[in-house]
Amino acid sequence: MKKIVVFMVSAFCALSAFSEIEVNTNYAGGNAVVKKIDGNEIFLEQDLRDTSGWWFYWSFEVKNAGGKEITVHFANKDVIEAHGPAYSLDGGKTWQWLGADSVKRQKDFKSVSFTHKLPEGADSVRYCLAFPYQMADFKEFAAPYASGERKNFKIYNLAKTERGRQNIYATFGNPNGPYKVVFTARHHSCESMASYVMEGIVSEVMGDSETGKWLGENVEFLIVPFVDLDGVEDGDQGKNRKPHDHNRDYAGVPIYSTVKAIKEILPKWGGEKLKVMIDLHCPWIGNRGGDADLQRRVFFVYSQETPAQKSNLGKLSKIFEGVTLKTPGAIAHSANEDIPYGQSWNTLKTRSSFKSWGLTLEGVEICTTLETSYSDVRGLQITDSSARNIGRNLAYSLKEYFEKTASGIGAK
Ligand SMILES: [Zn+2]
Known part of the structure; x- marks a missing residue:
């Protein structure tokens, strides 16, 4: 977060104040370690801070x-x-992808560069791994609902973070409806595209569509937009934070105040109506080709489910697949691309993740992670709007899940 200014030192540039390129990370989410600025070339790397091992946010x-x-x-x-x-x-208000053509990759992935011809007058440009999403973005998004008049939308204090910030959660929908549903995001602070998926879900529920009306009448939602709020605002990687990250803090006594509050508040709020909990994430970086491009998809991650819970997630995933295939131009989800428990990296033995903890709560039918690729699914770009559409499609799918398959209180 330090402001880093490097002035060019060549004789030519000493004559021209206009040539002084400045790199700044002093804003919410900023992250880079600048090594050198030489003419129009900038040399830097991501700031790993307290990350165990390598990660890729900047x-x-x-x-x-x-x-x-x-x-x-x-x-x-x-x-x-x-x-x-x-x-x-425009200072971080709107974002787009610069394009694969701007990038020069080393074959062995040891380093990478991009080139950008800036428009005349574009004297400030922000770059990021993906489209960022900060607390200020959520506040702007939630402002139209803040009066609480529409669908009981309310924002509450969740916890004071380790770095002194006030973390929040929100509830909306019908507290007297038969179902309760939780969405969380940013257990790993850098996974910002997940926040646009959350916006899509909330927009759909708060809106006037048939789905929005049904969910608003039958479900009360609780969302935690930023589990690792400090990491989001300070521009940390968050993933694999030492001694462990927020999504490895659910076994035993949590070290993070936000996780502690989630463990206390959610079961009390949800009671036996709490049926579905979905934690929104982004996966590994999607630039490696080969198997690593399996990251370029939207997929659920199974955990330590009971057979019934496993079957429920399978049903929701199939419904979601059907909805995305029916929606013209939508980013497709394929249920057979979900990651089964025990496969690849998905072998957590303890119940230290959000989803493995949530599965132990009485009556919970589904508690899972939805991973949304940072930038690409089969050639289609993940953007703020396409990520919101993933969220909308997930909301449609939830309605269908409850109508068709949910058991327990209120089930028809
Ligand atoms: Zn994650």
Whole structure:
């Protein structure tokens, strides 16, 4: 978060104040360690901070480069997504992908660079691994609902974070309906595309569509938009944070105040009506080709389910697949791409993750992770709007799940 200013020292540039390129990370979510600025070339790497091992989140702003063609070199392996870096010319309000053509990758993924010819007058441009999403974005999104008049939308204090921030959760829908549902995001702070999926879910429920009406009448929702709020605001990786990250904090006594509050509040709030809990994530970086491109999809992750819970998730996943296939232009989900428990990296033995903890709560039918690729699913871009559409399709799927398959209180 330190402001880093590096002035060019060549004789030519000493004559021209306009040539001083500045790299800044002093804003919410900023993350980069600048090594050198040489002419229009910037050399930097992601700031790993307290991460155990390697990860790939970064976010920085380049100033005074309007009209120039800049090249940014990343020293610590290939940290650029399938569609290039995300960039914003309006101070982080709107984002797009720069494109795969802007990127030069080393074959062995040891380093990577991108080149961008900035429009004249674009004197400040932000770049990020993906489209960022901060507390300020959530507050802006939730502002139209803040009066609480619509569908009982309410924001509550959740916990004071380790770094002194006030974390929050929100509830909406019908407290007297038969079902309760939880969505969480940013257990791993860098996984920002998950937040747009959450926006899509909330928009659908709060809206006037048939799905929104049904869910608003039959379900009360609780969302925790930023489990690792400090990591989100400070621009940490969050994933594999030492001594363990927020999604390895659910066994025993949590070390993070937010996780402690979630463990206390959710079961009390949900009681026996709490049926579905979905934790929104993004997977590994989707730039490696081969097997690593299995990351480029939208998939559920199974955990330590009972046979009934496993069957319920299978049903929801199939419904979700059907909904995405029916929606023209939608990012498709395929149930056979879900990750079974015990396969690949999905072998957690303890119940230290959110989903493995949630599965132990009385009456919970589904508690899972939904992973949404950072930038690409089969050639289609993940953007703010396509990620919101994934959330909308998940909301349609929930309605269908409850109507067709849910058991217990209120089931028809
Ligand atoms: Zn994650």
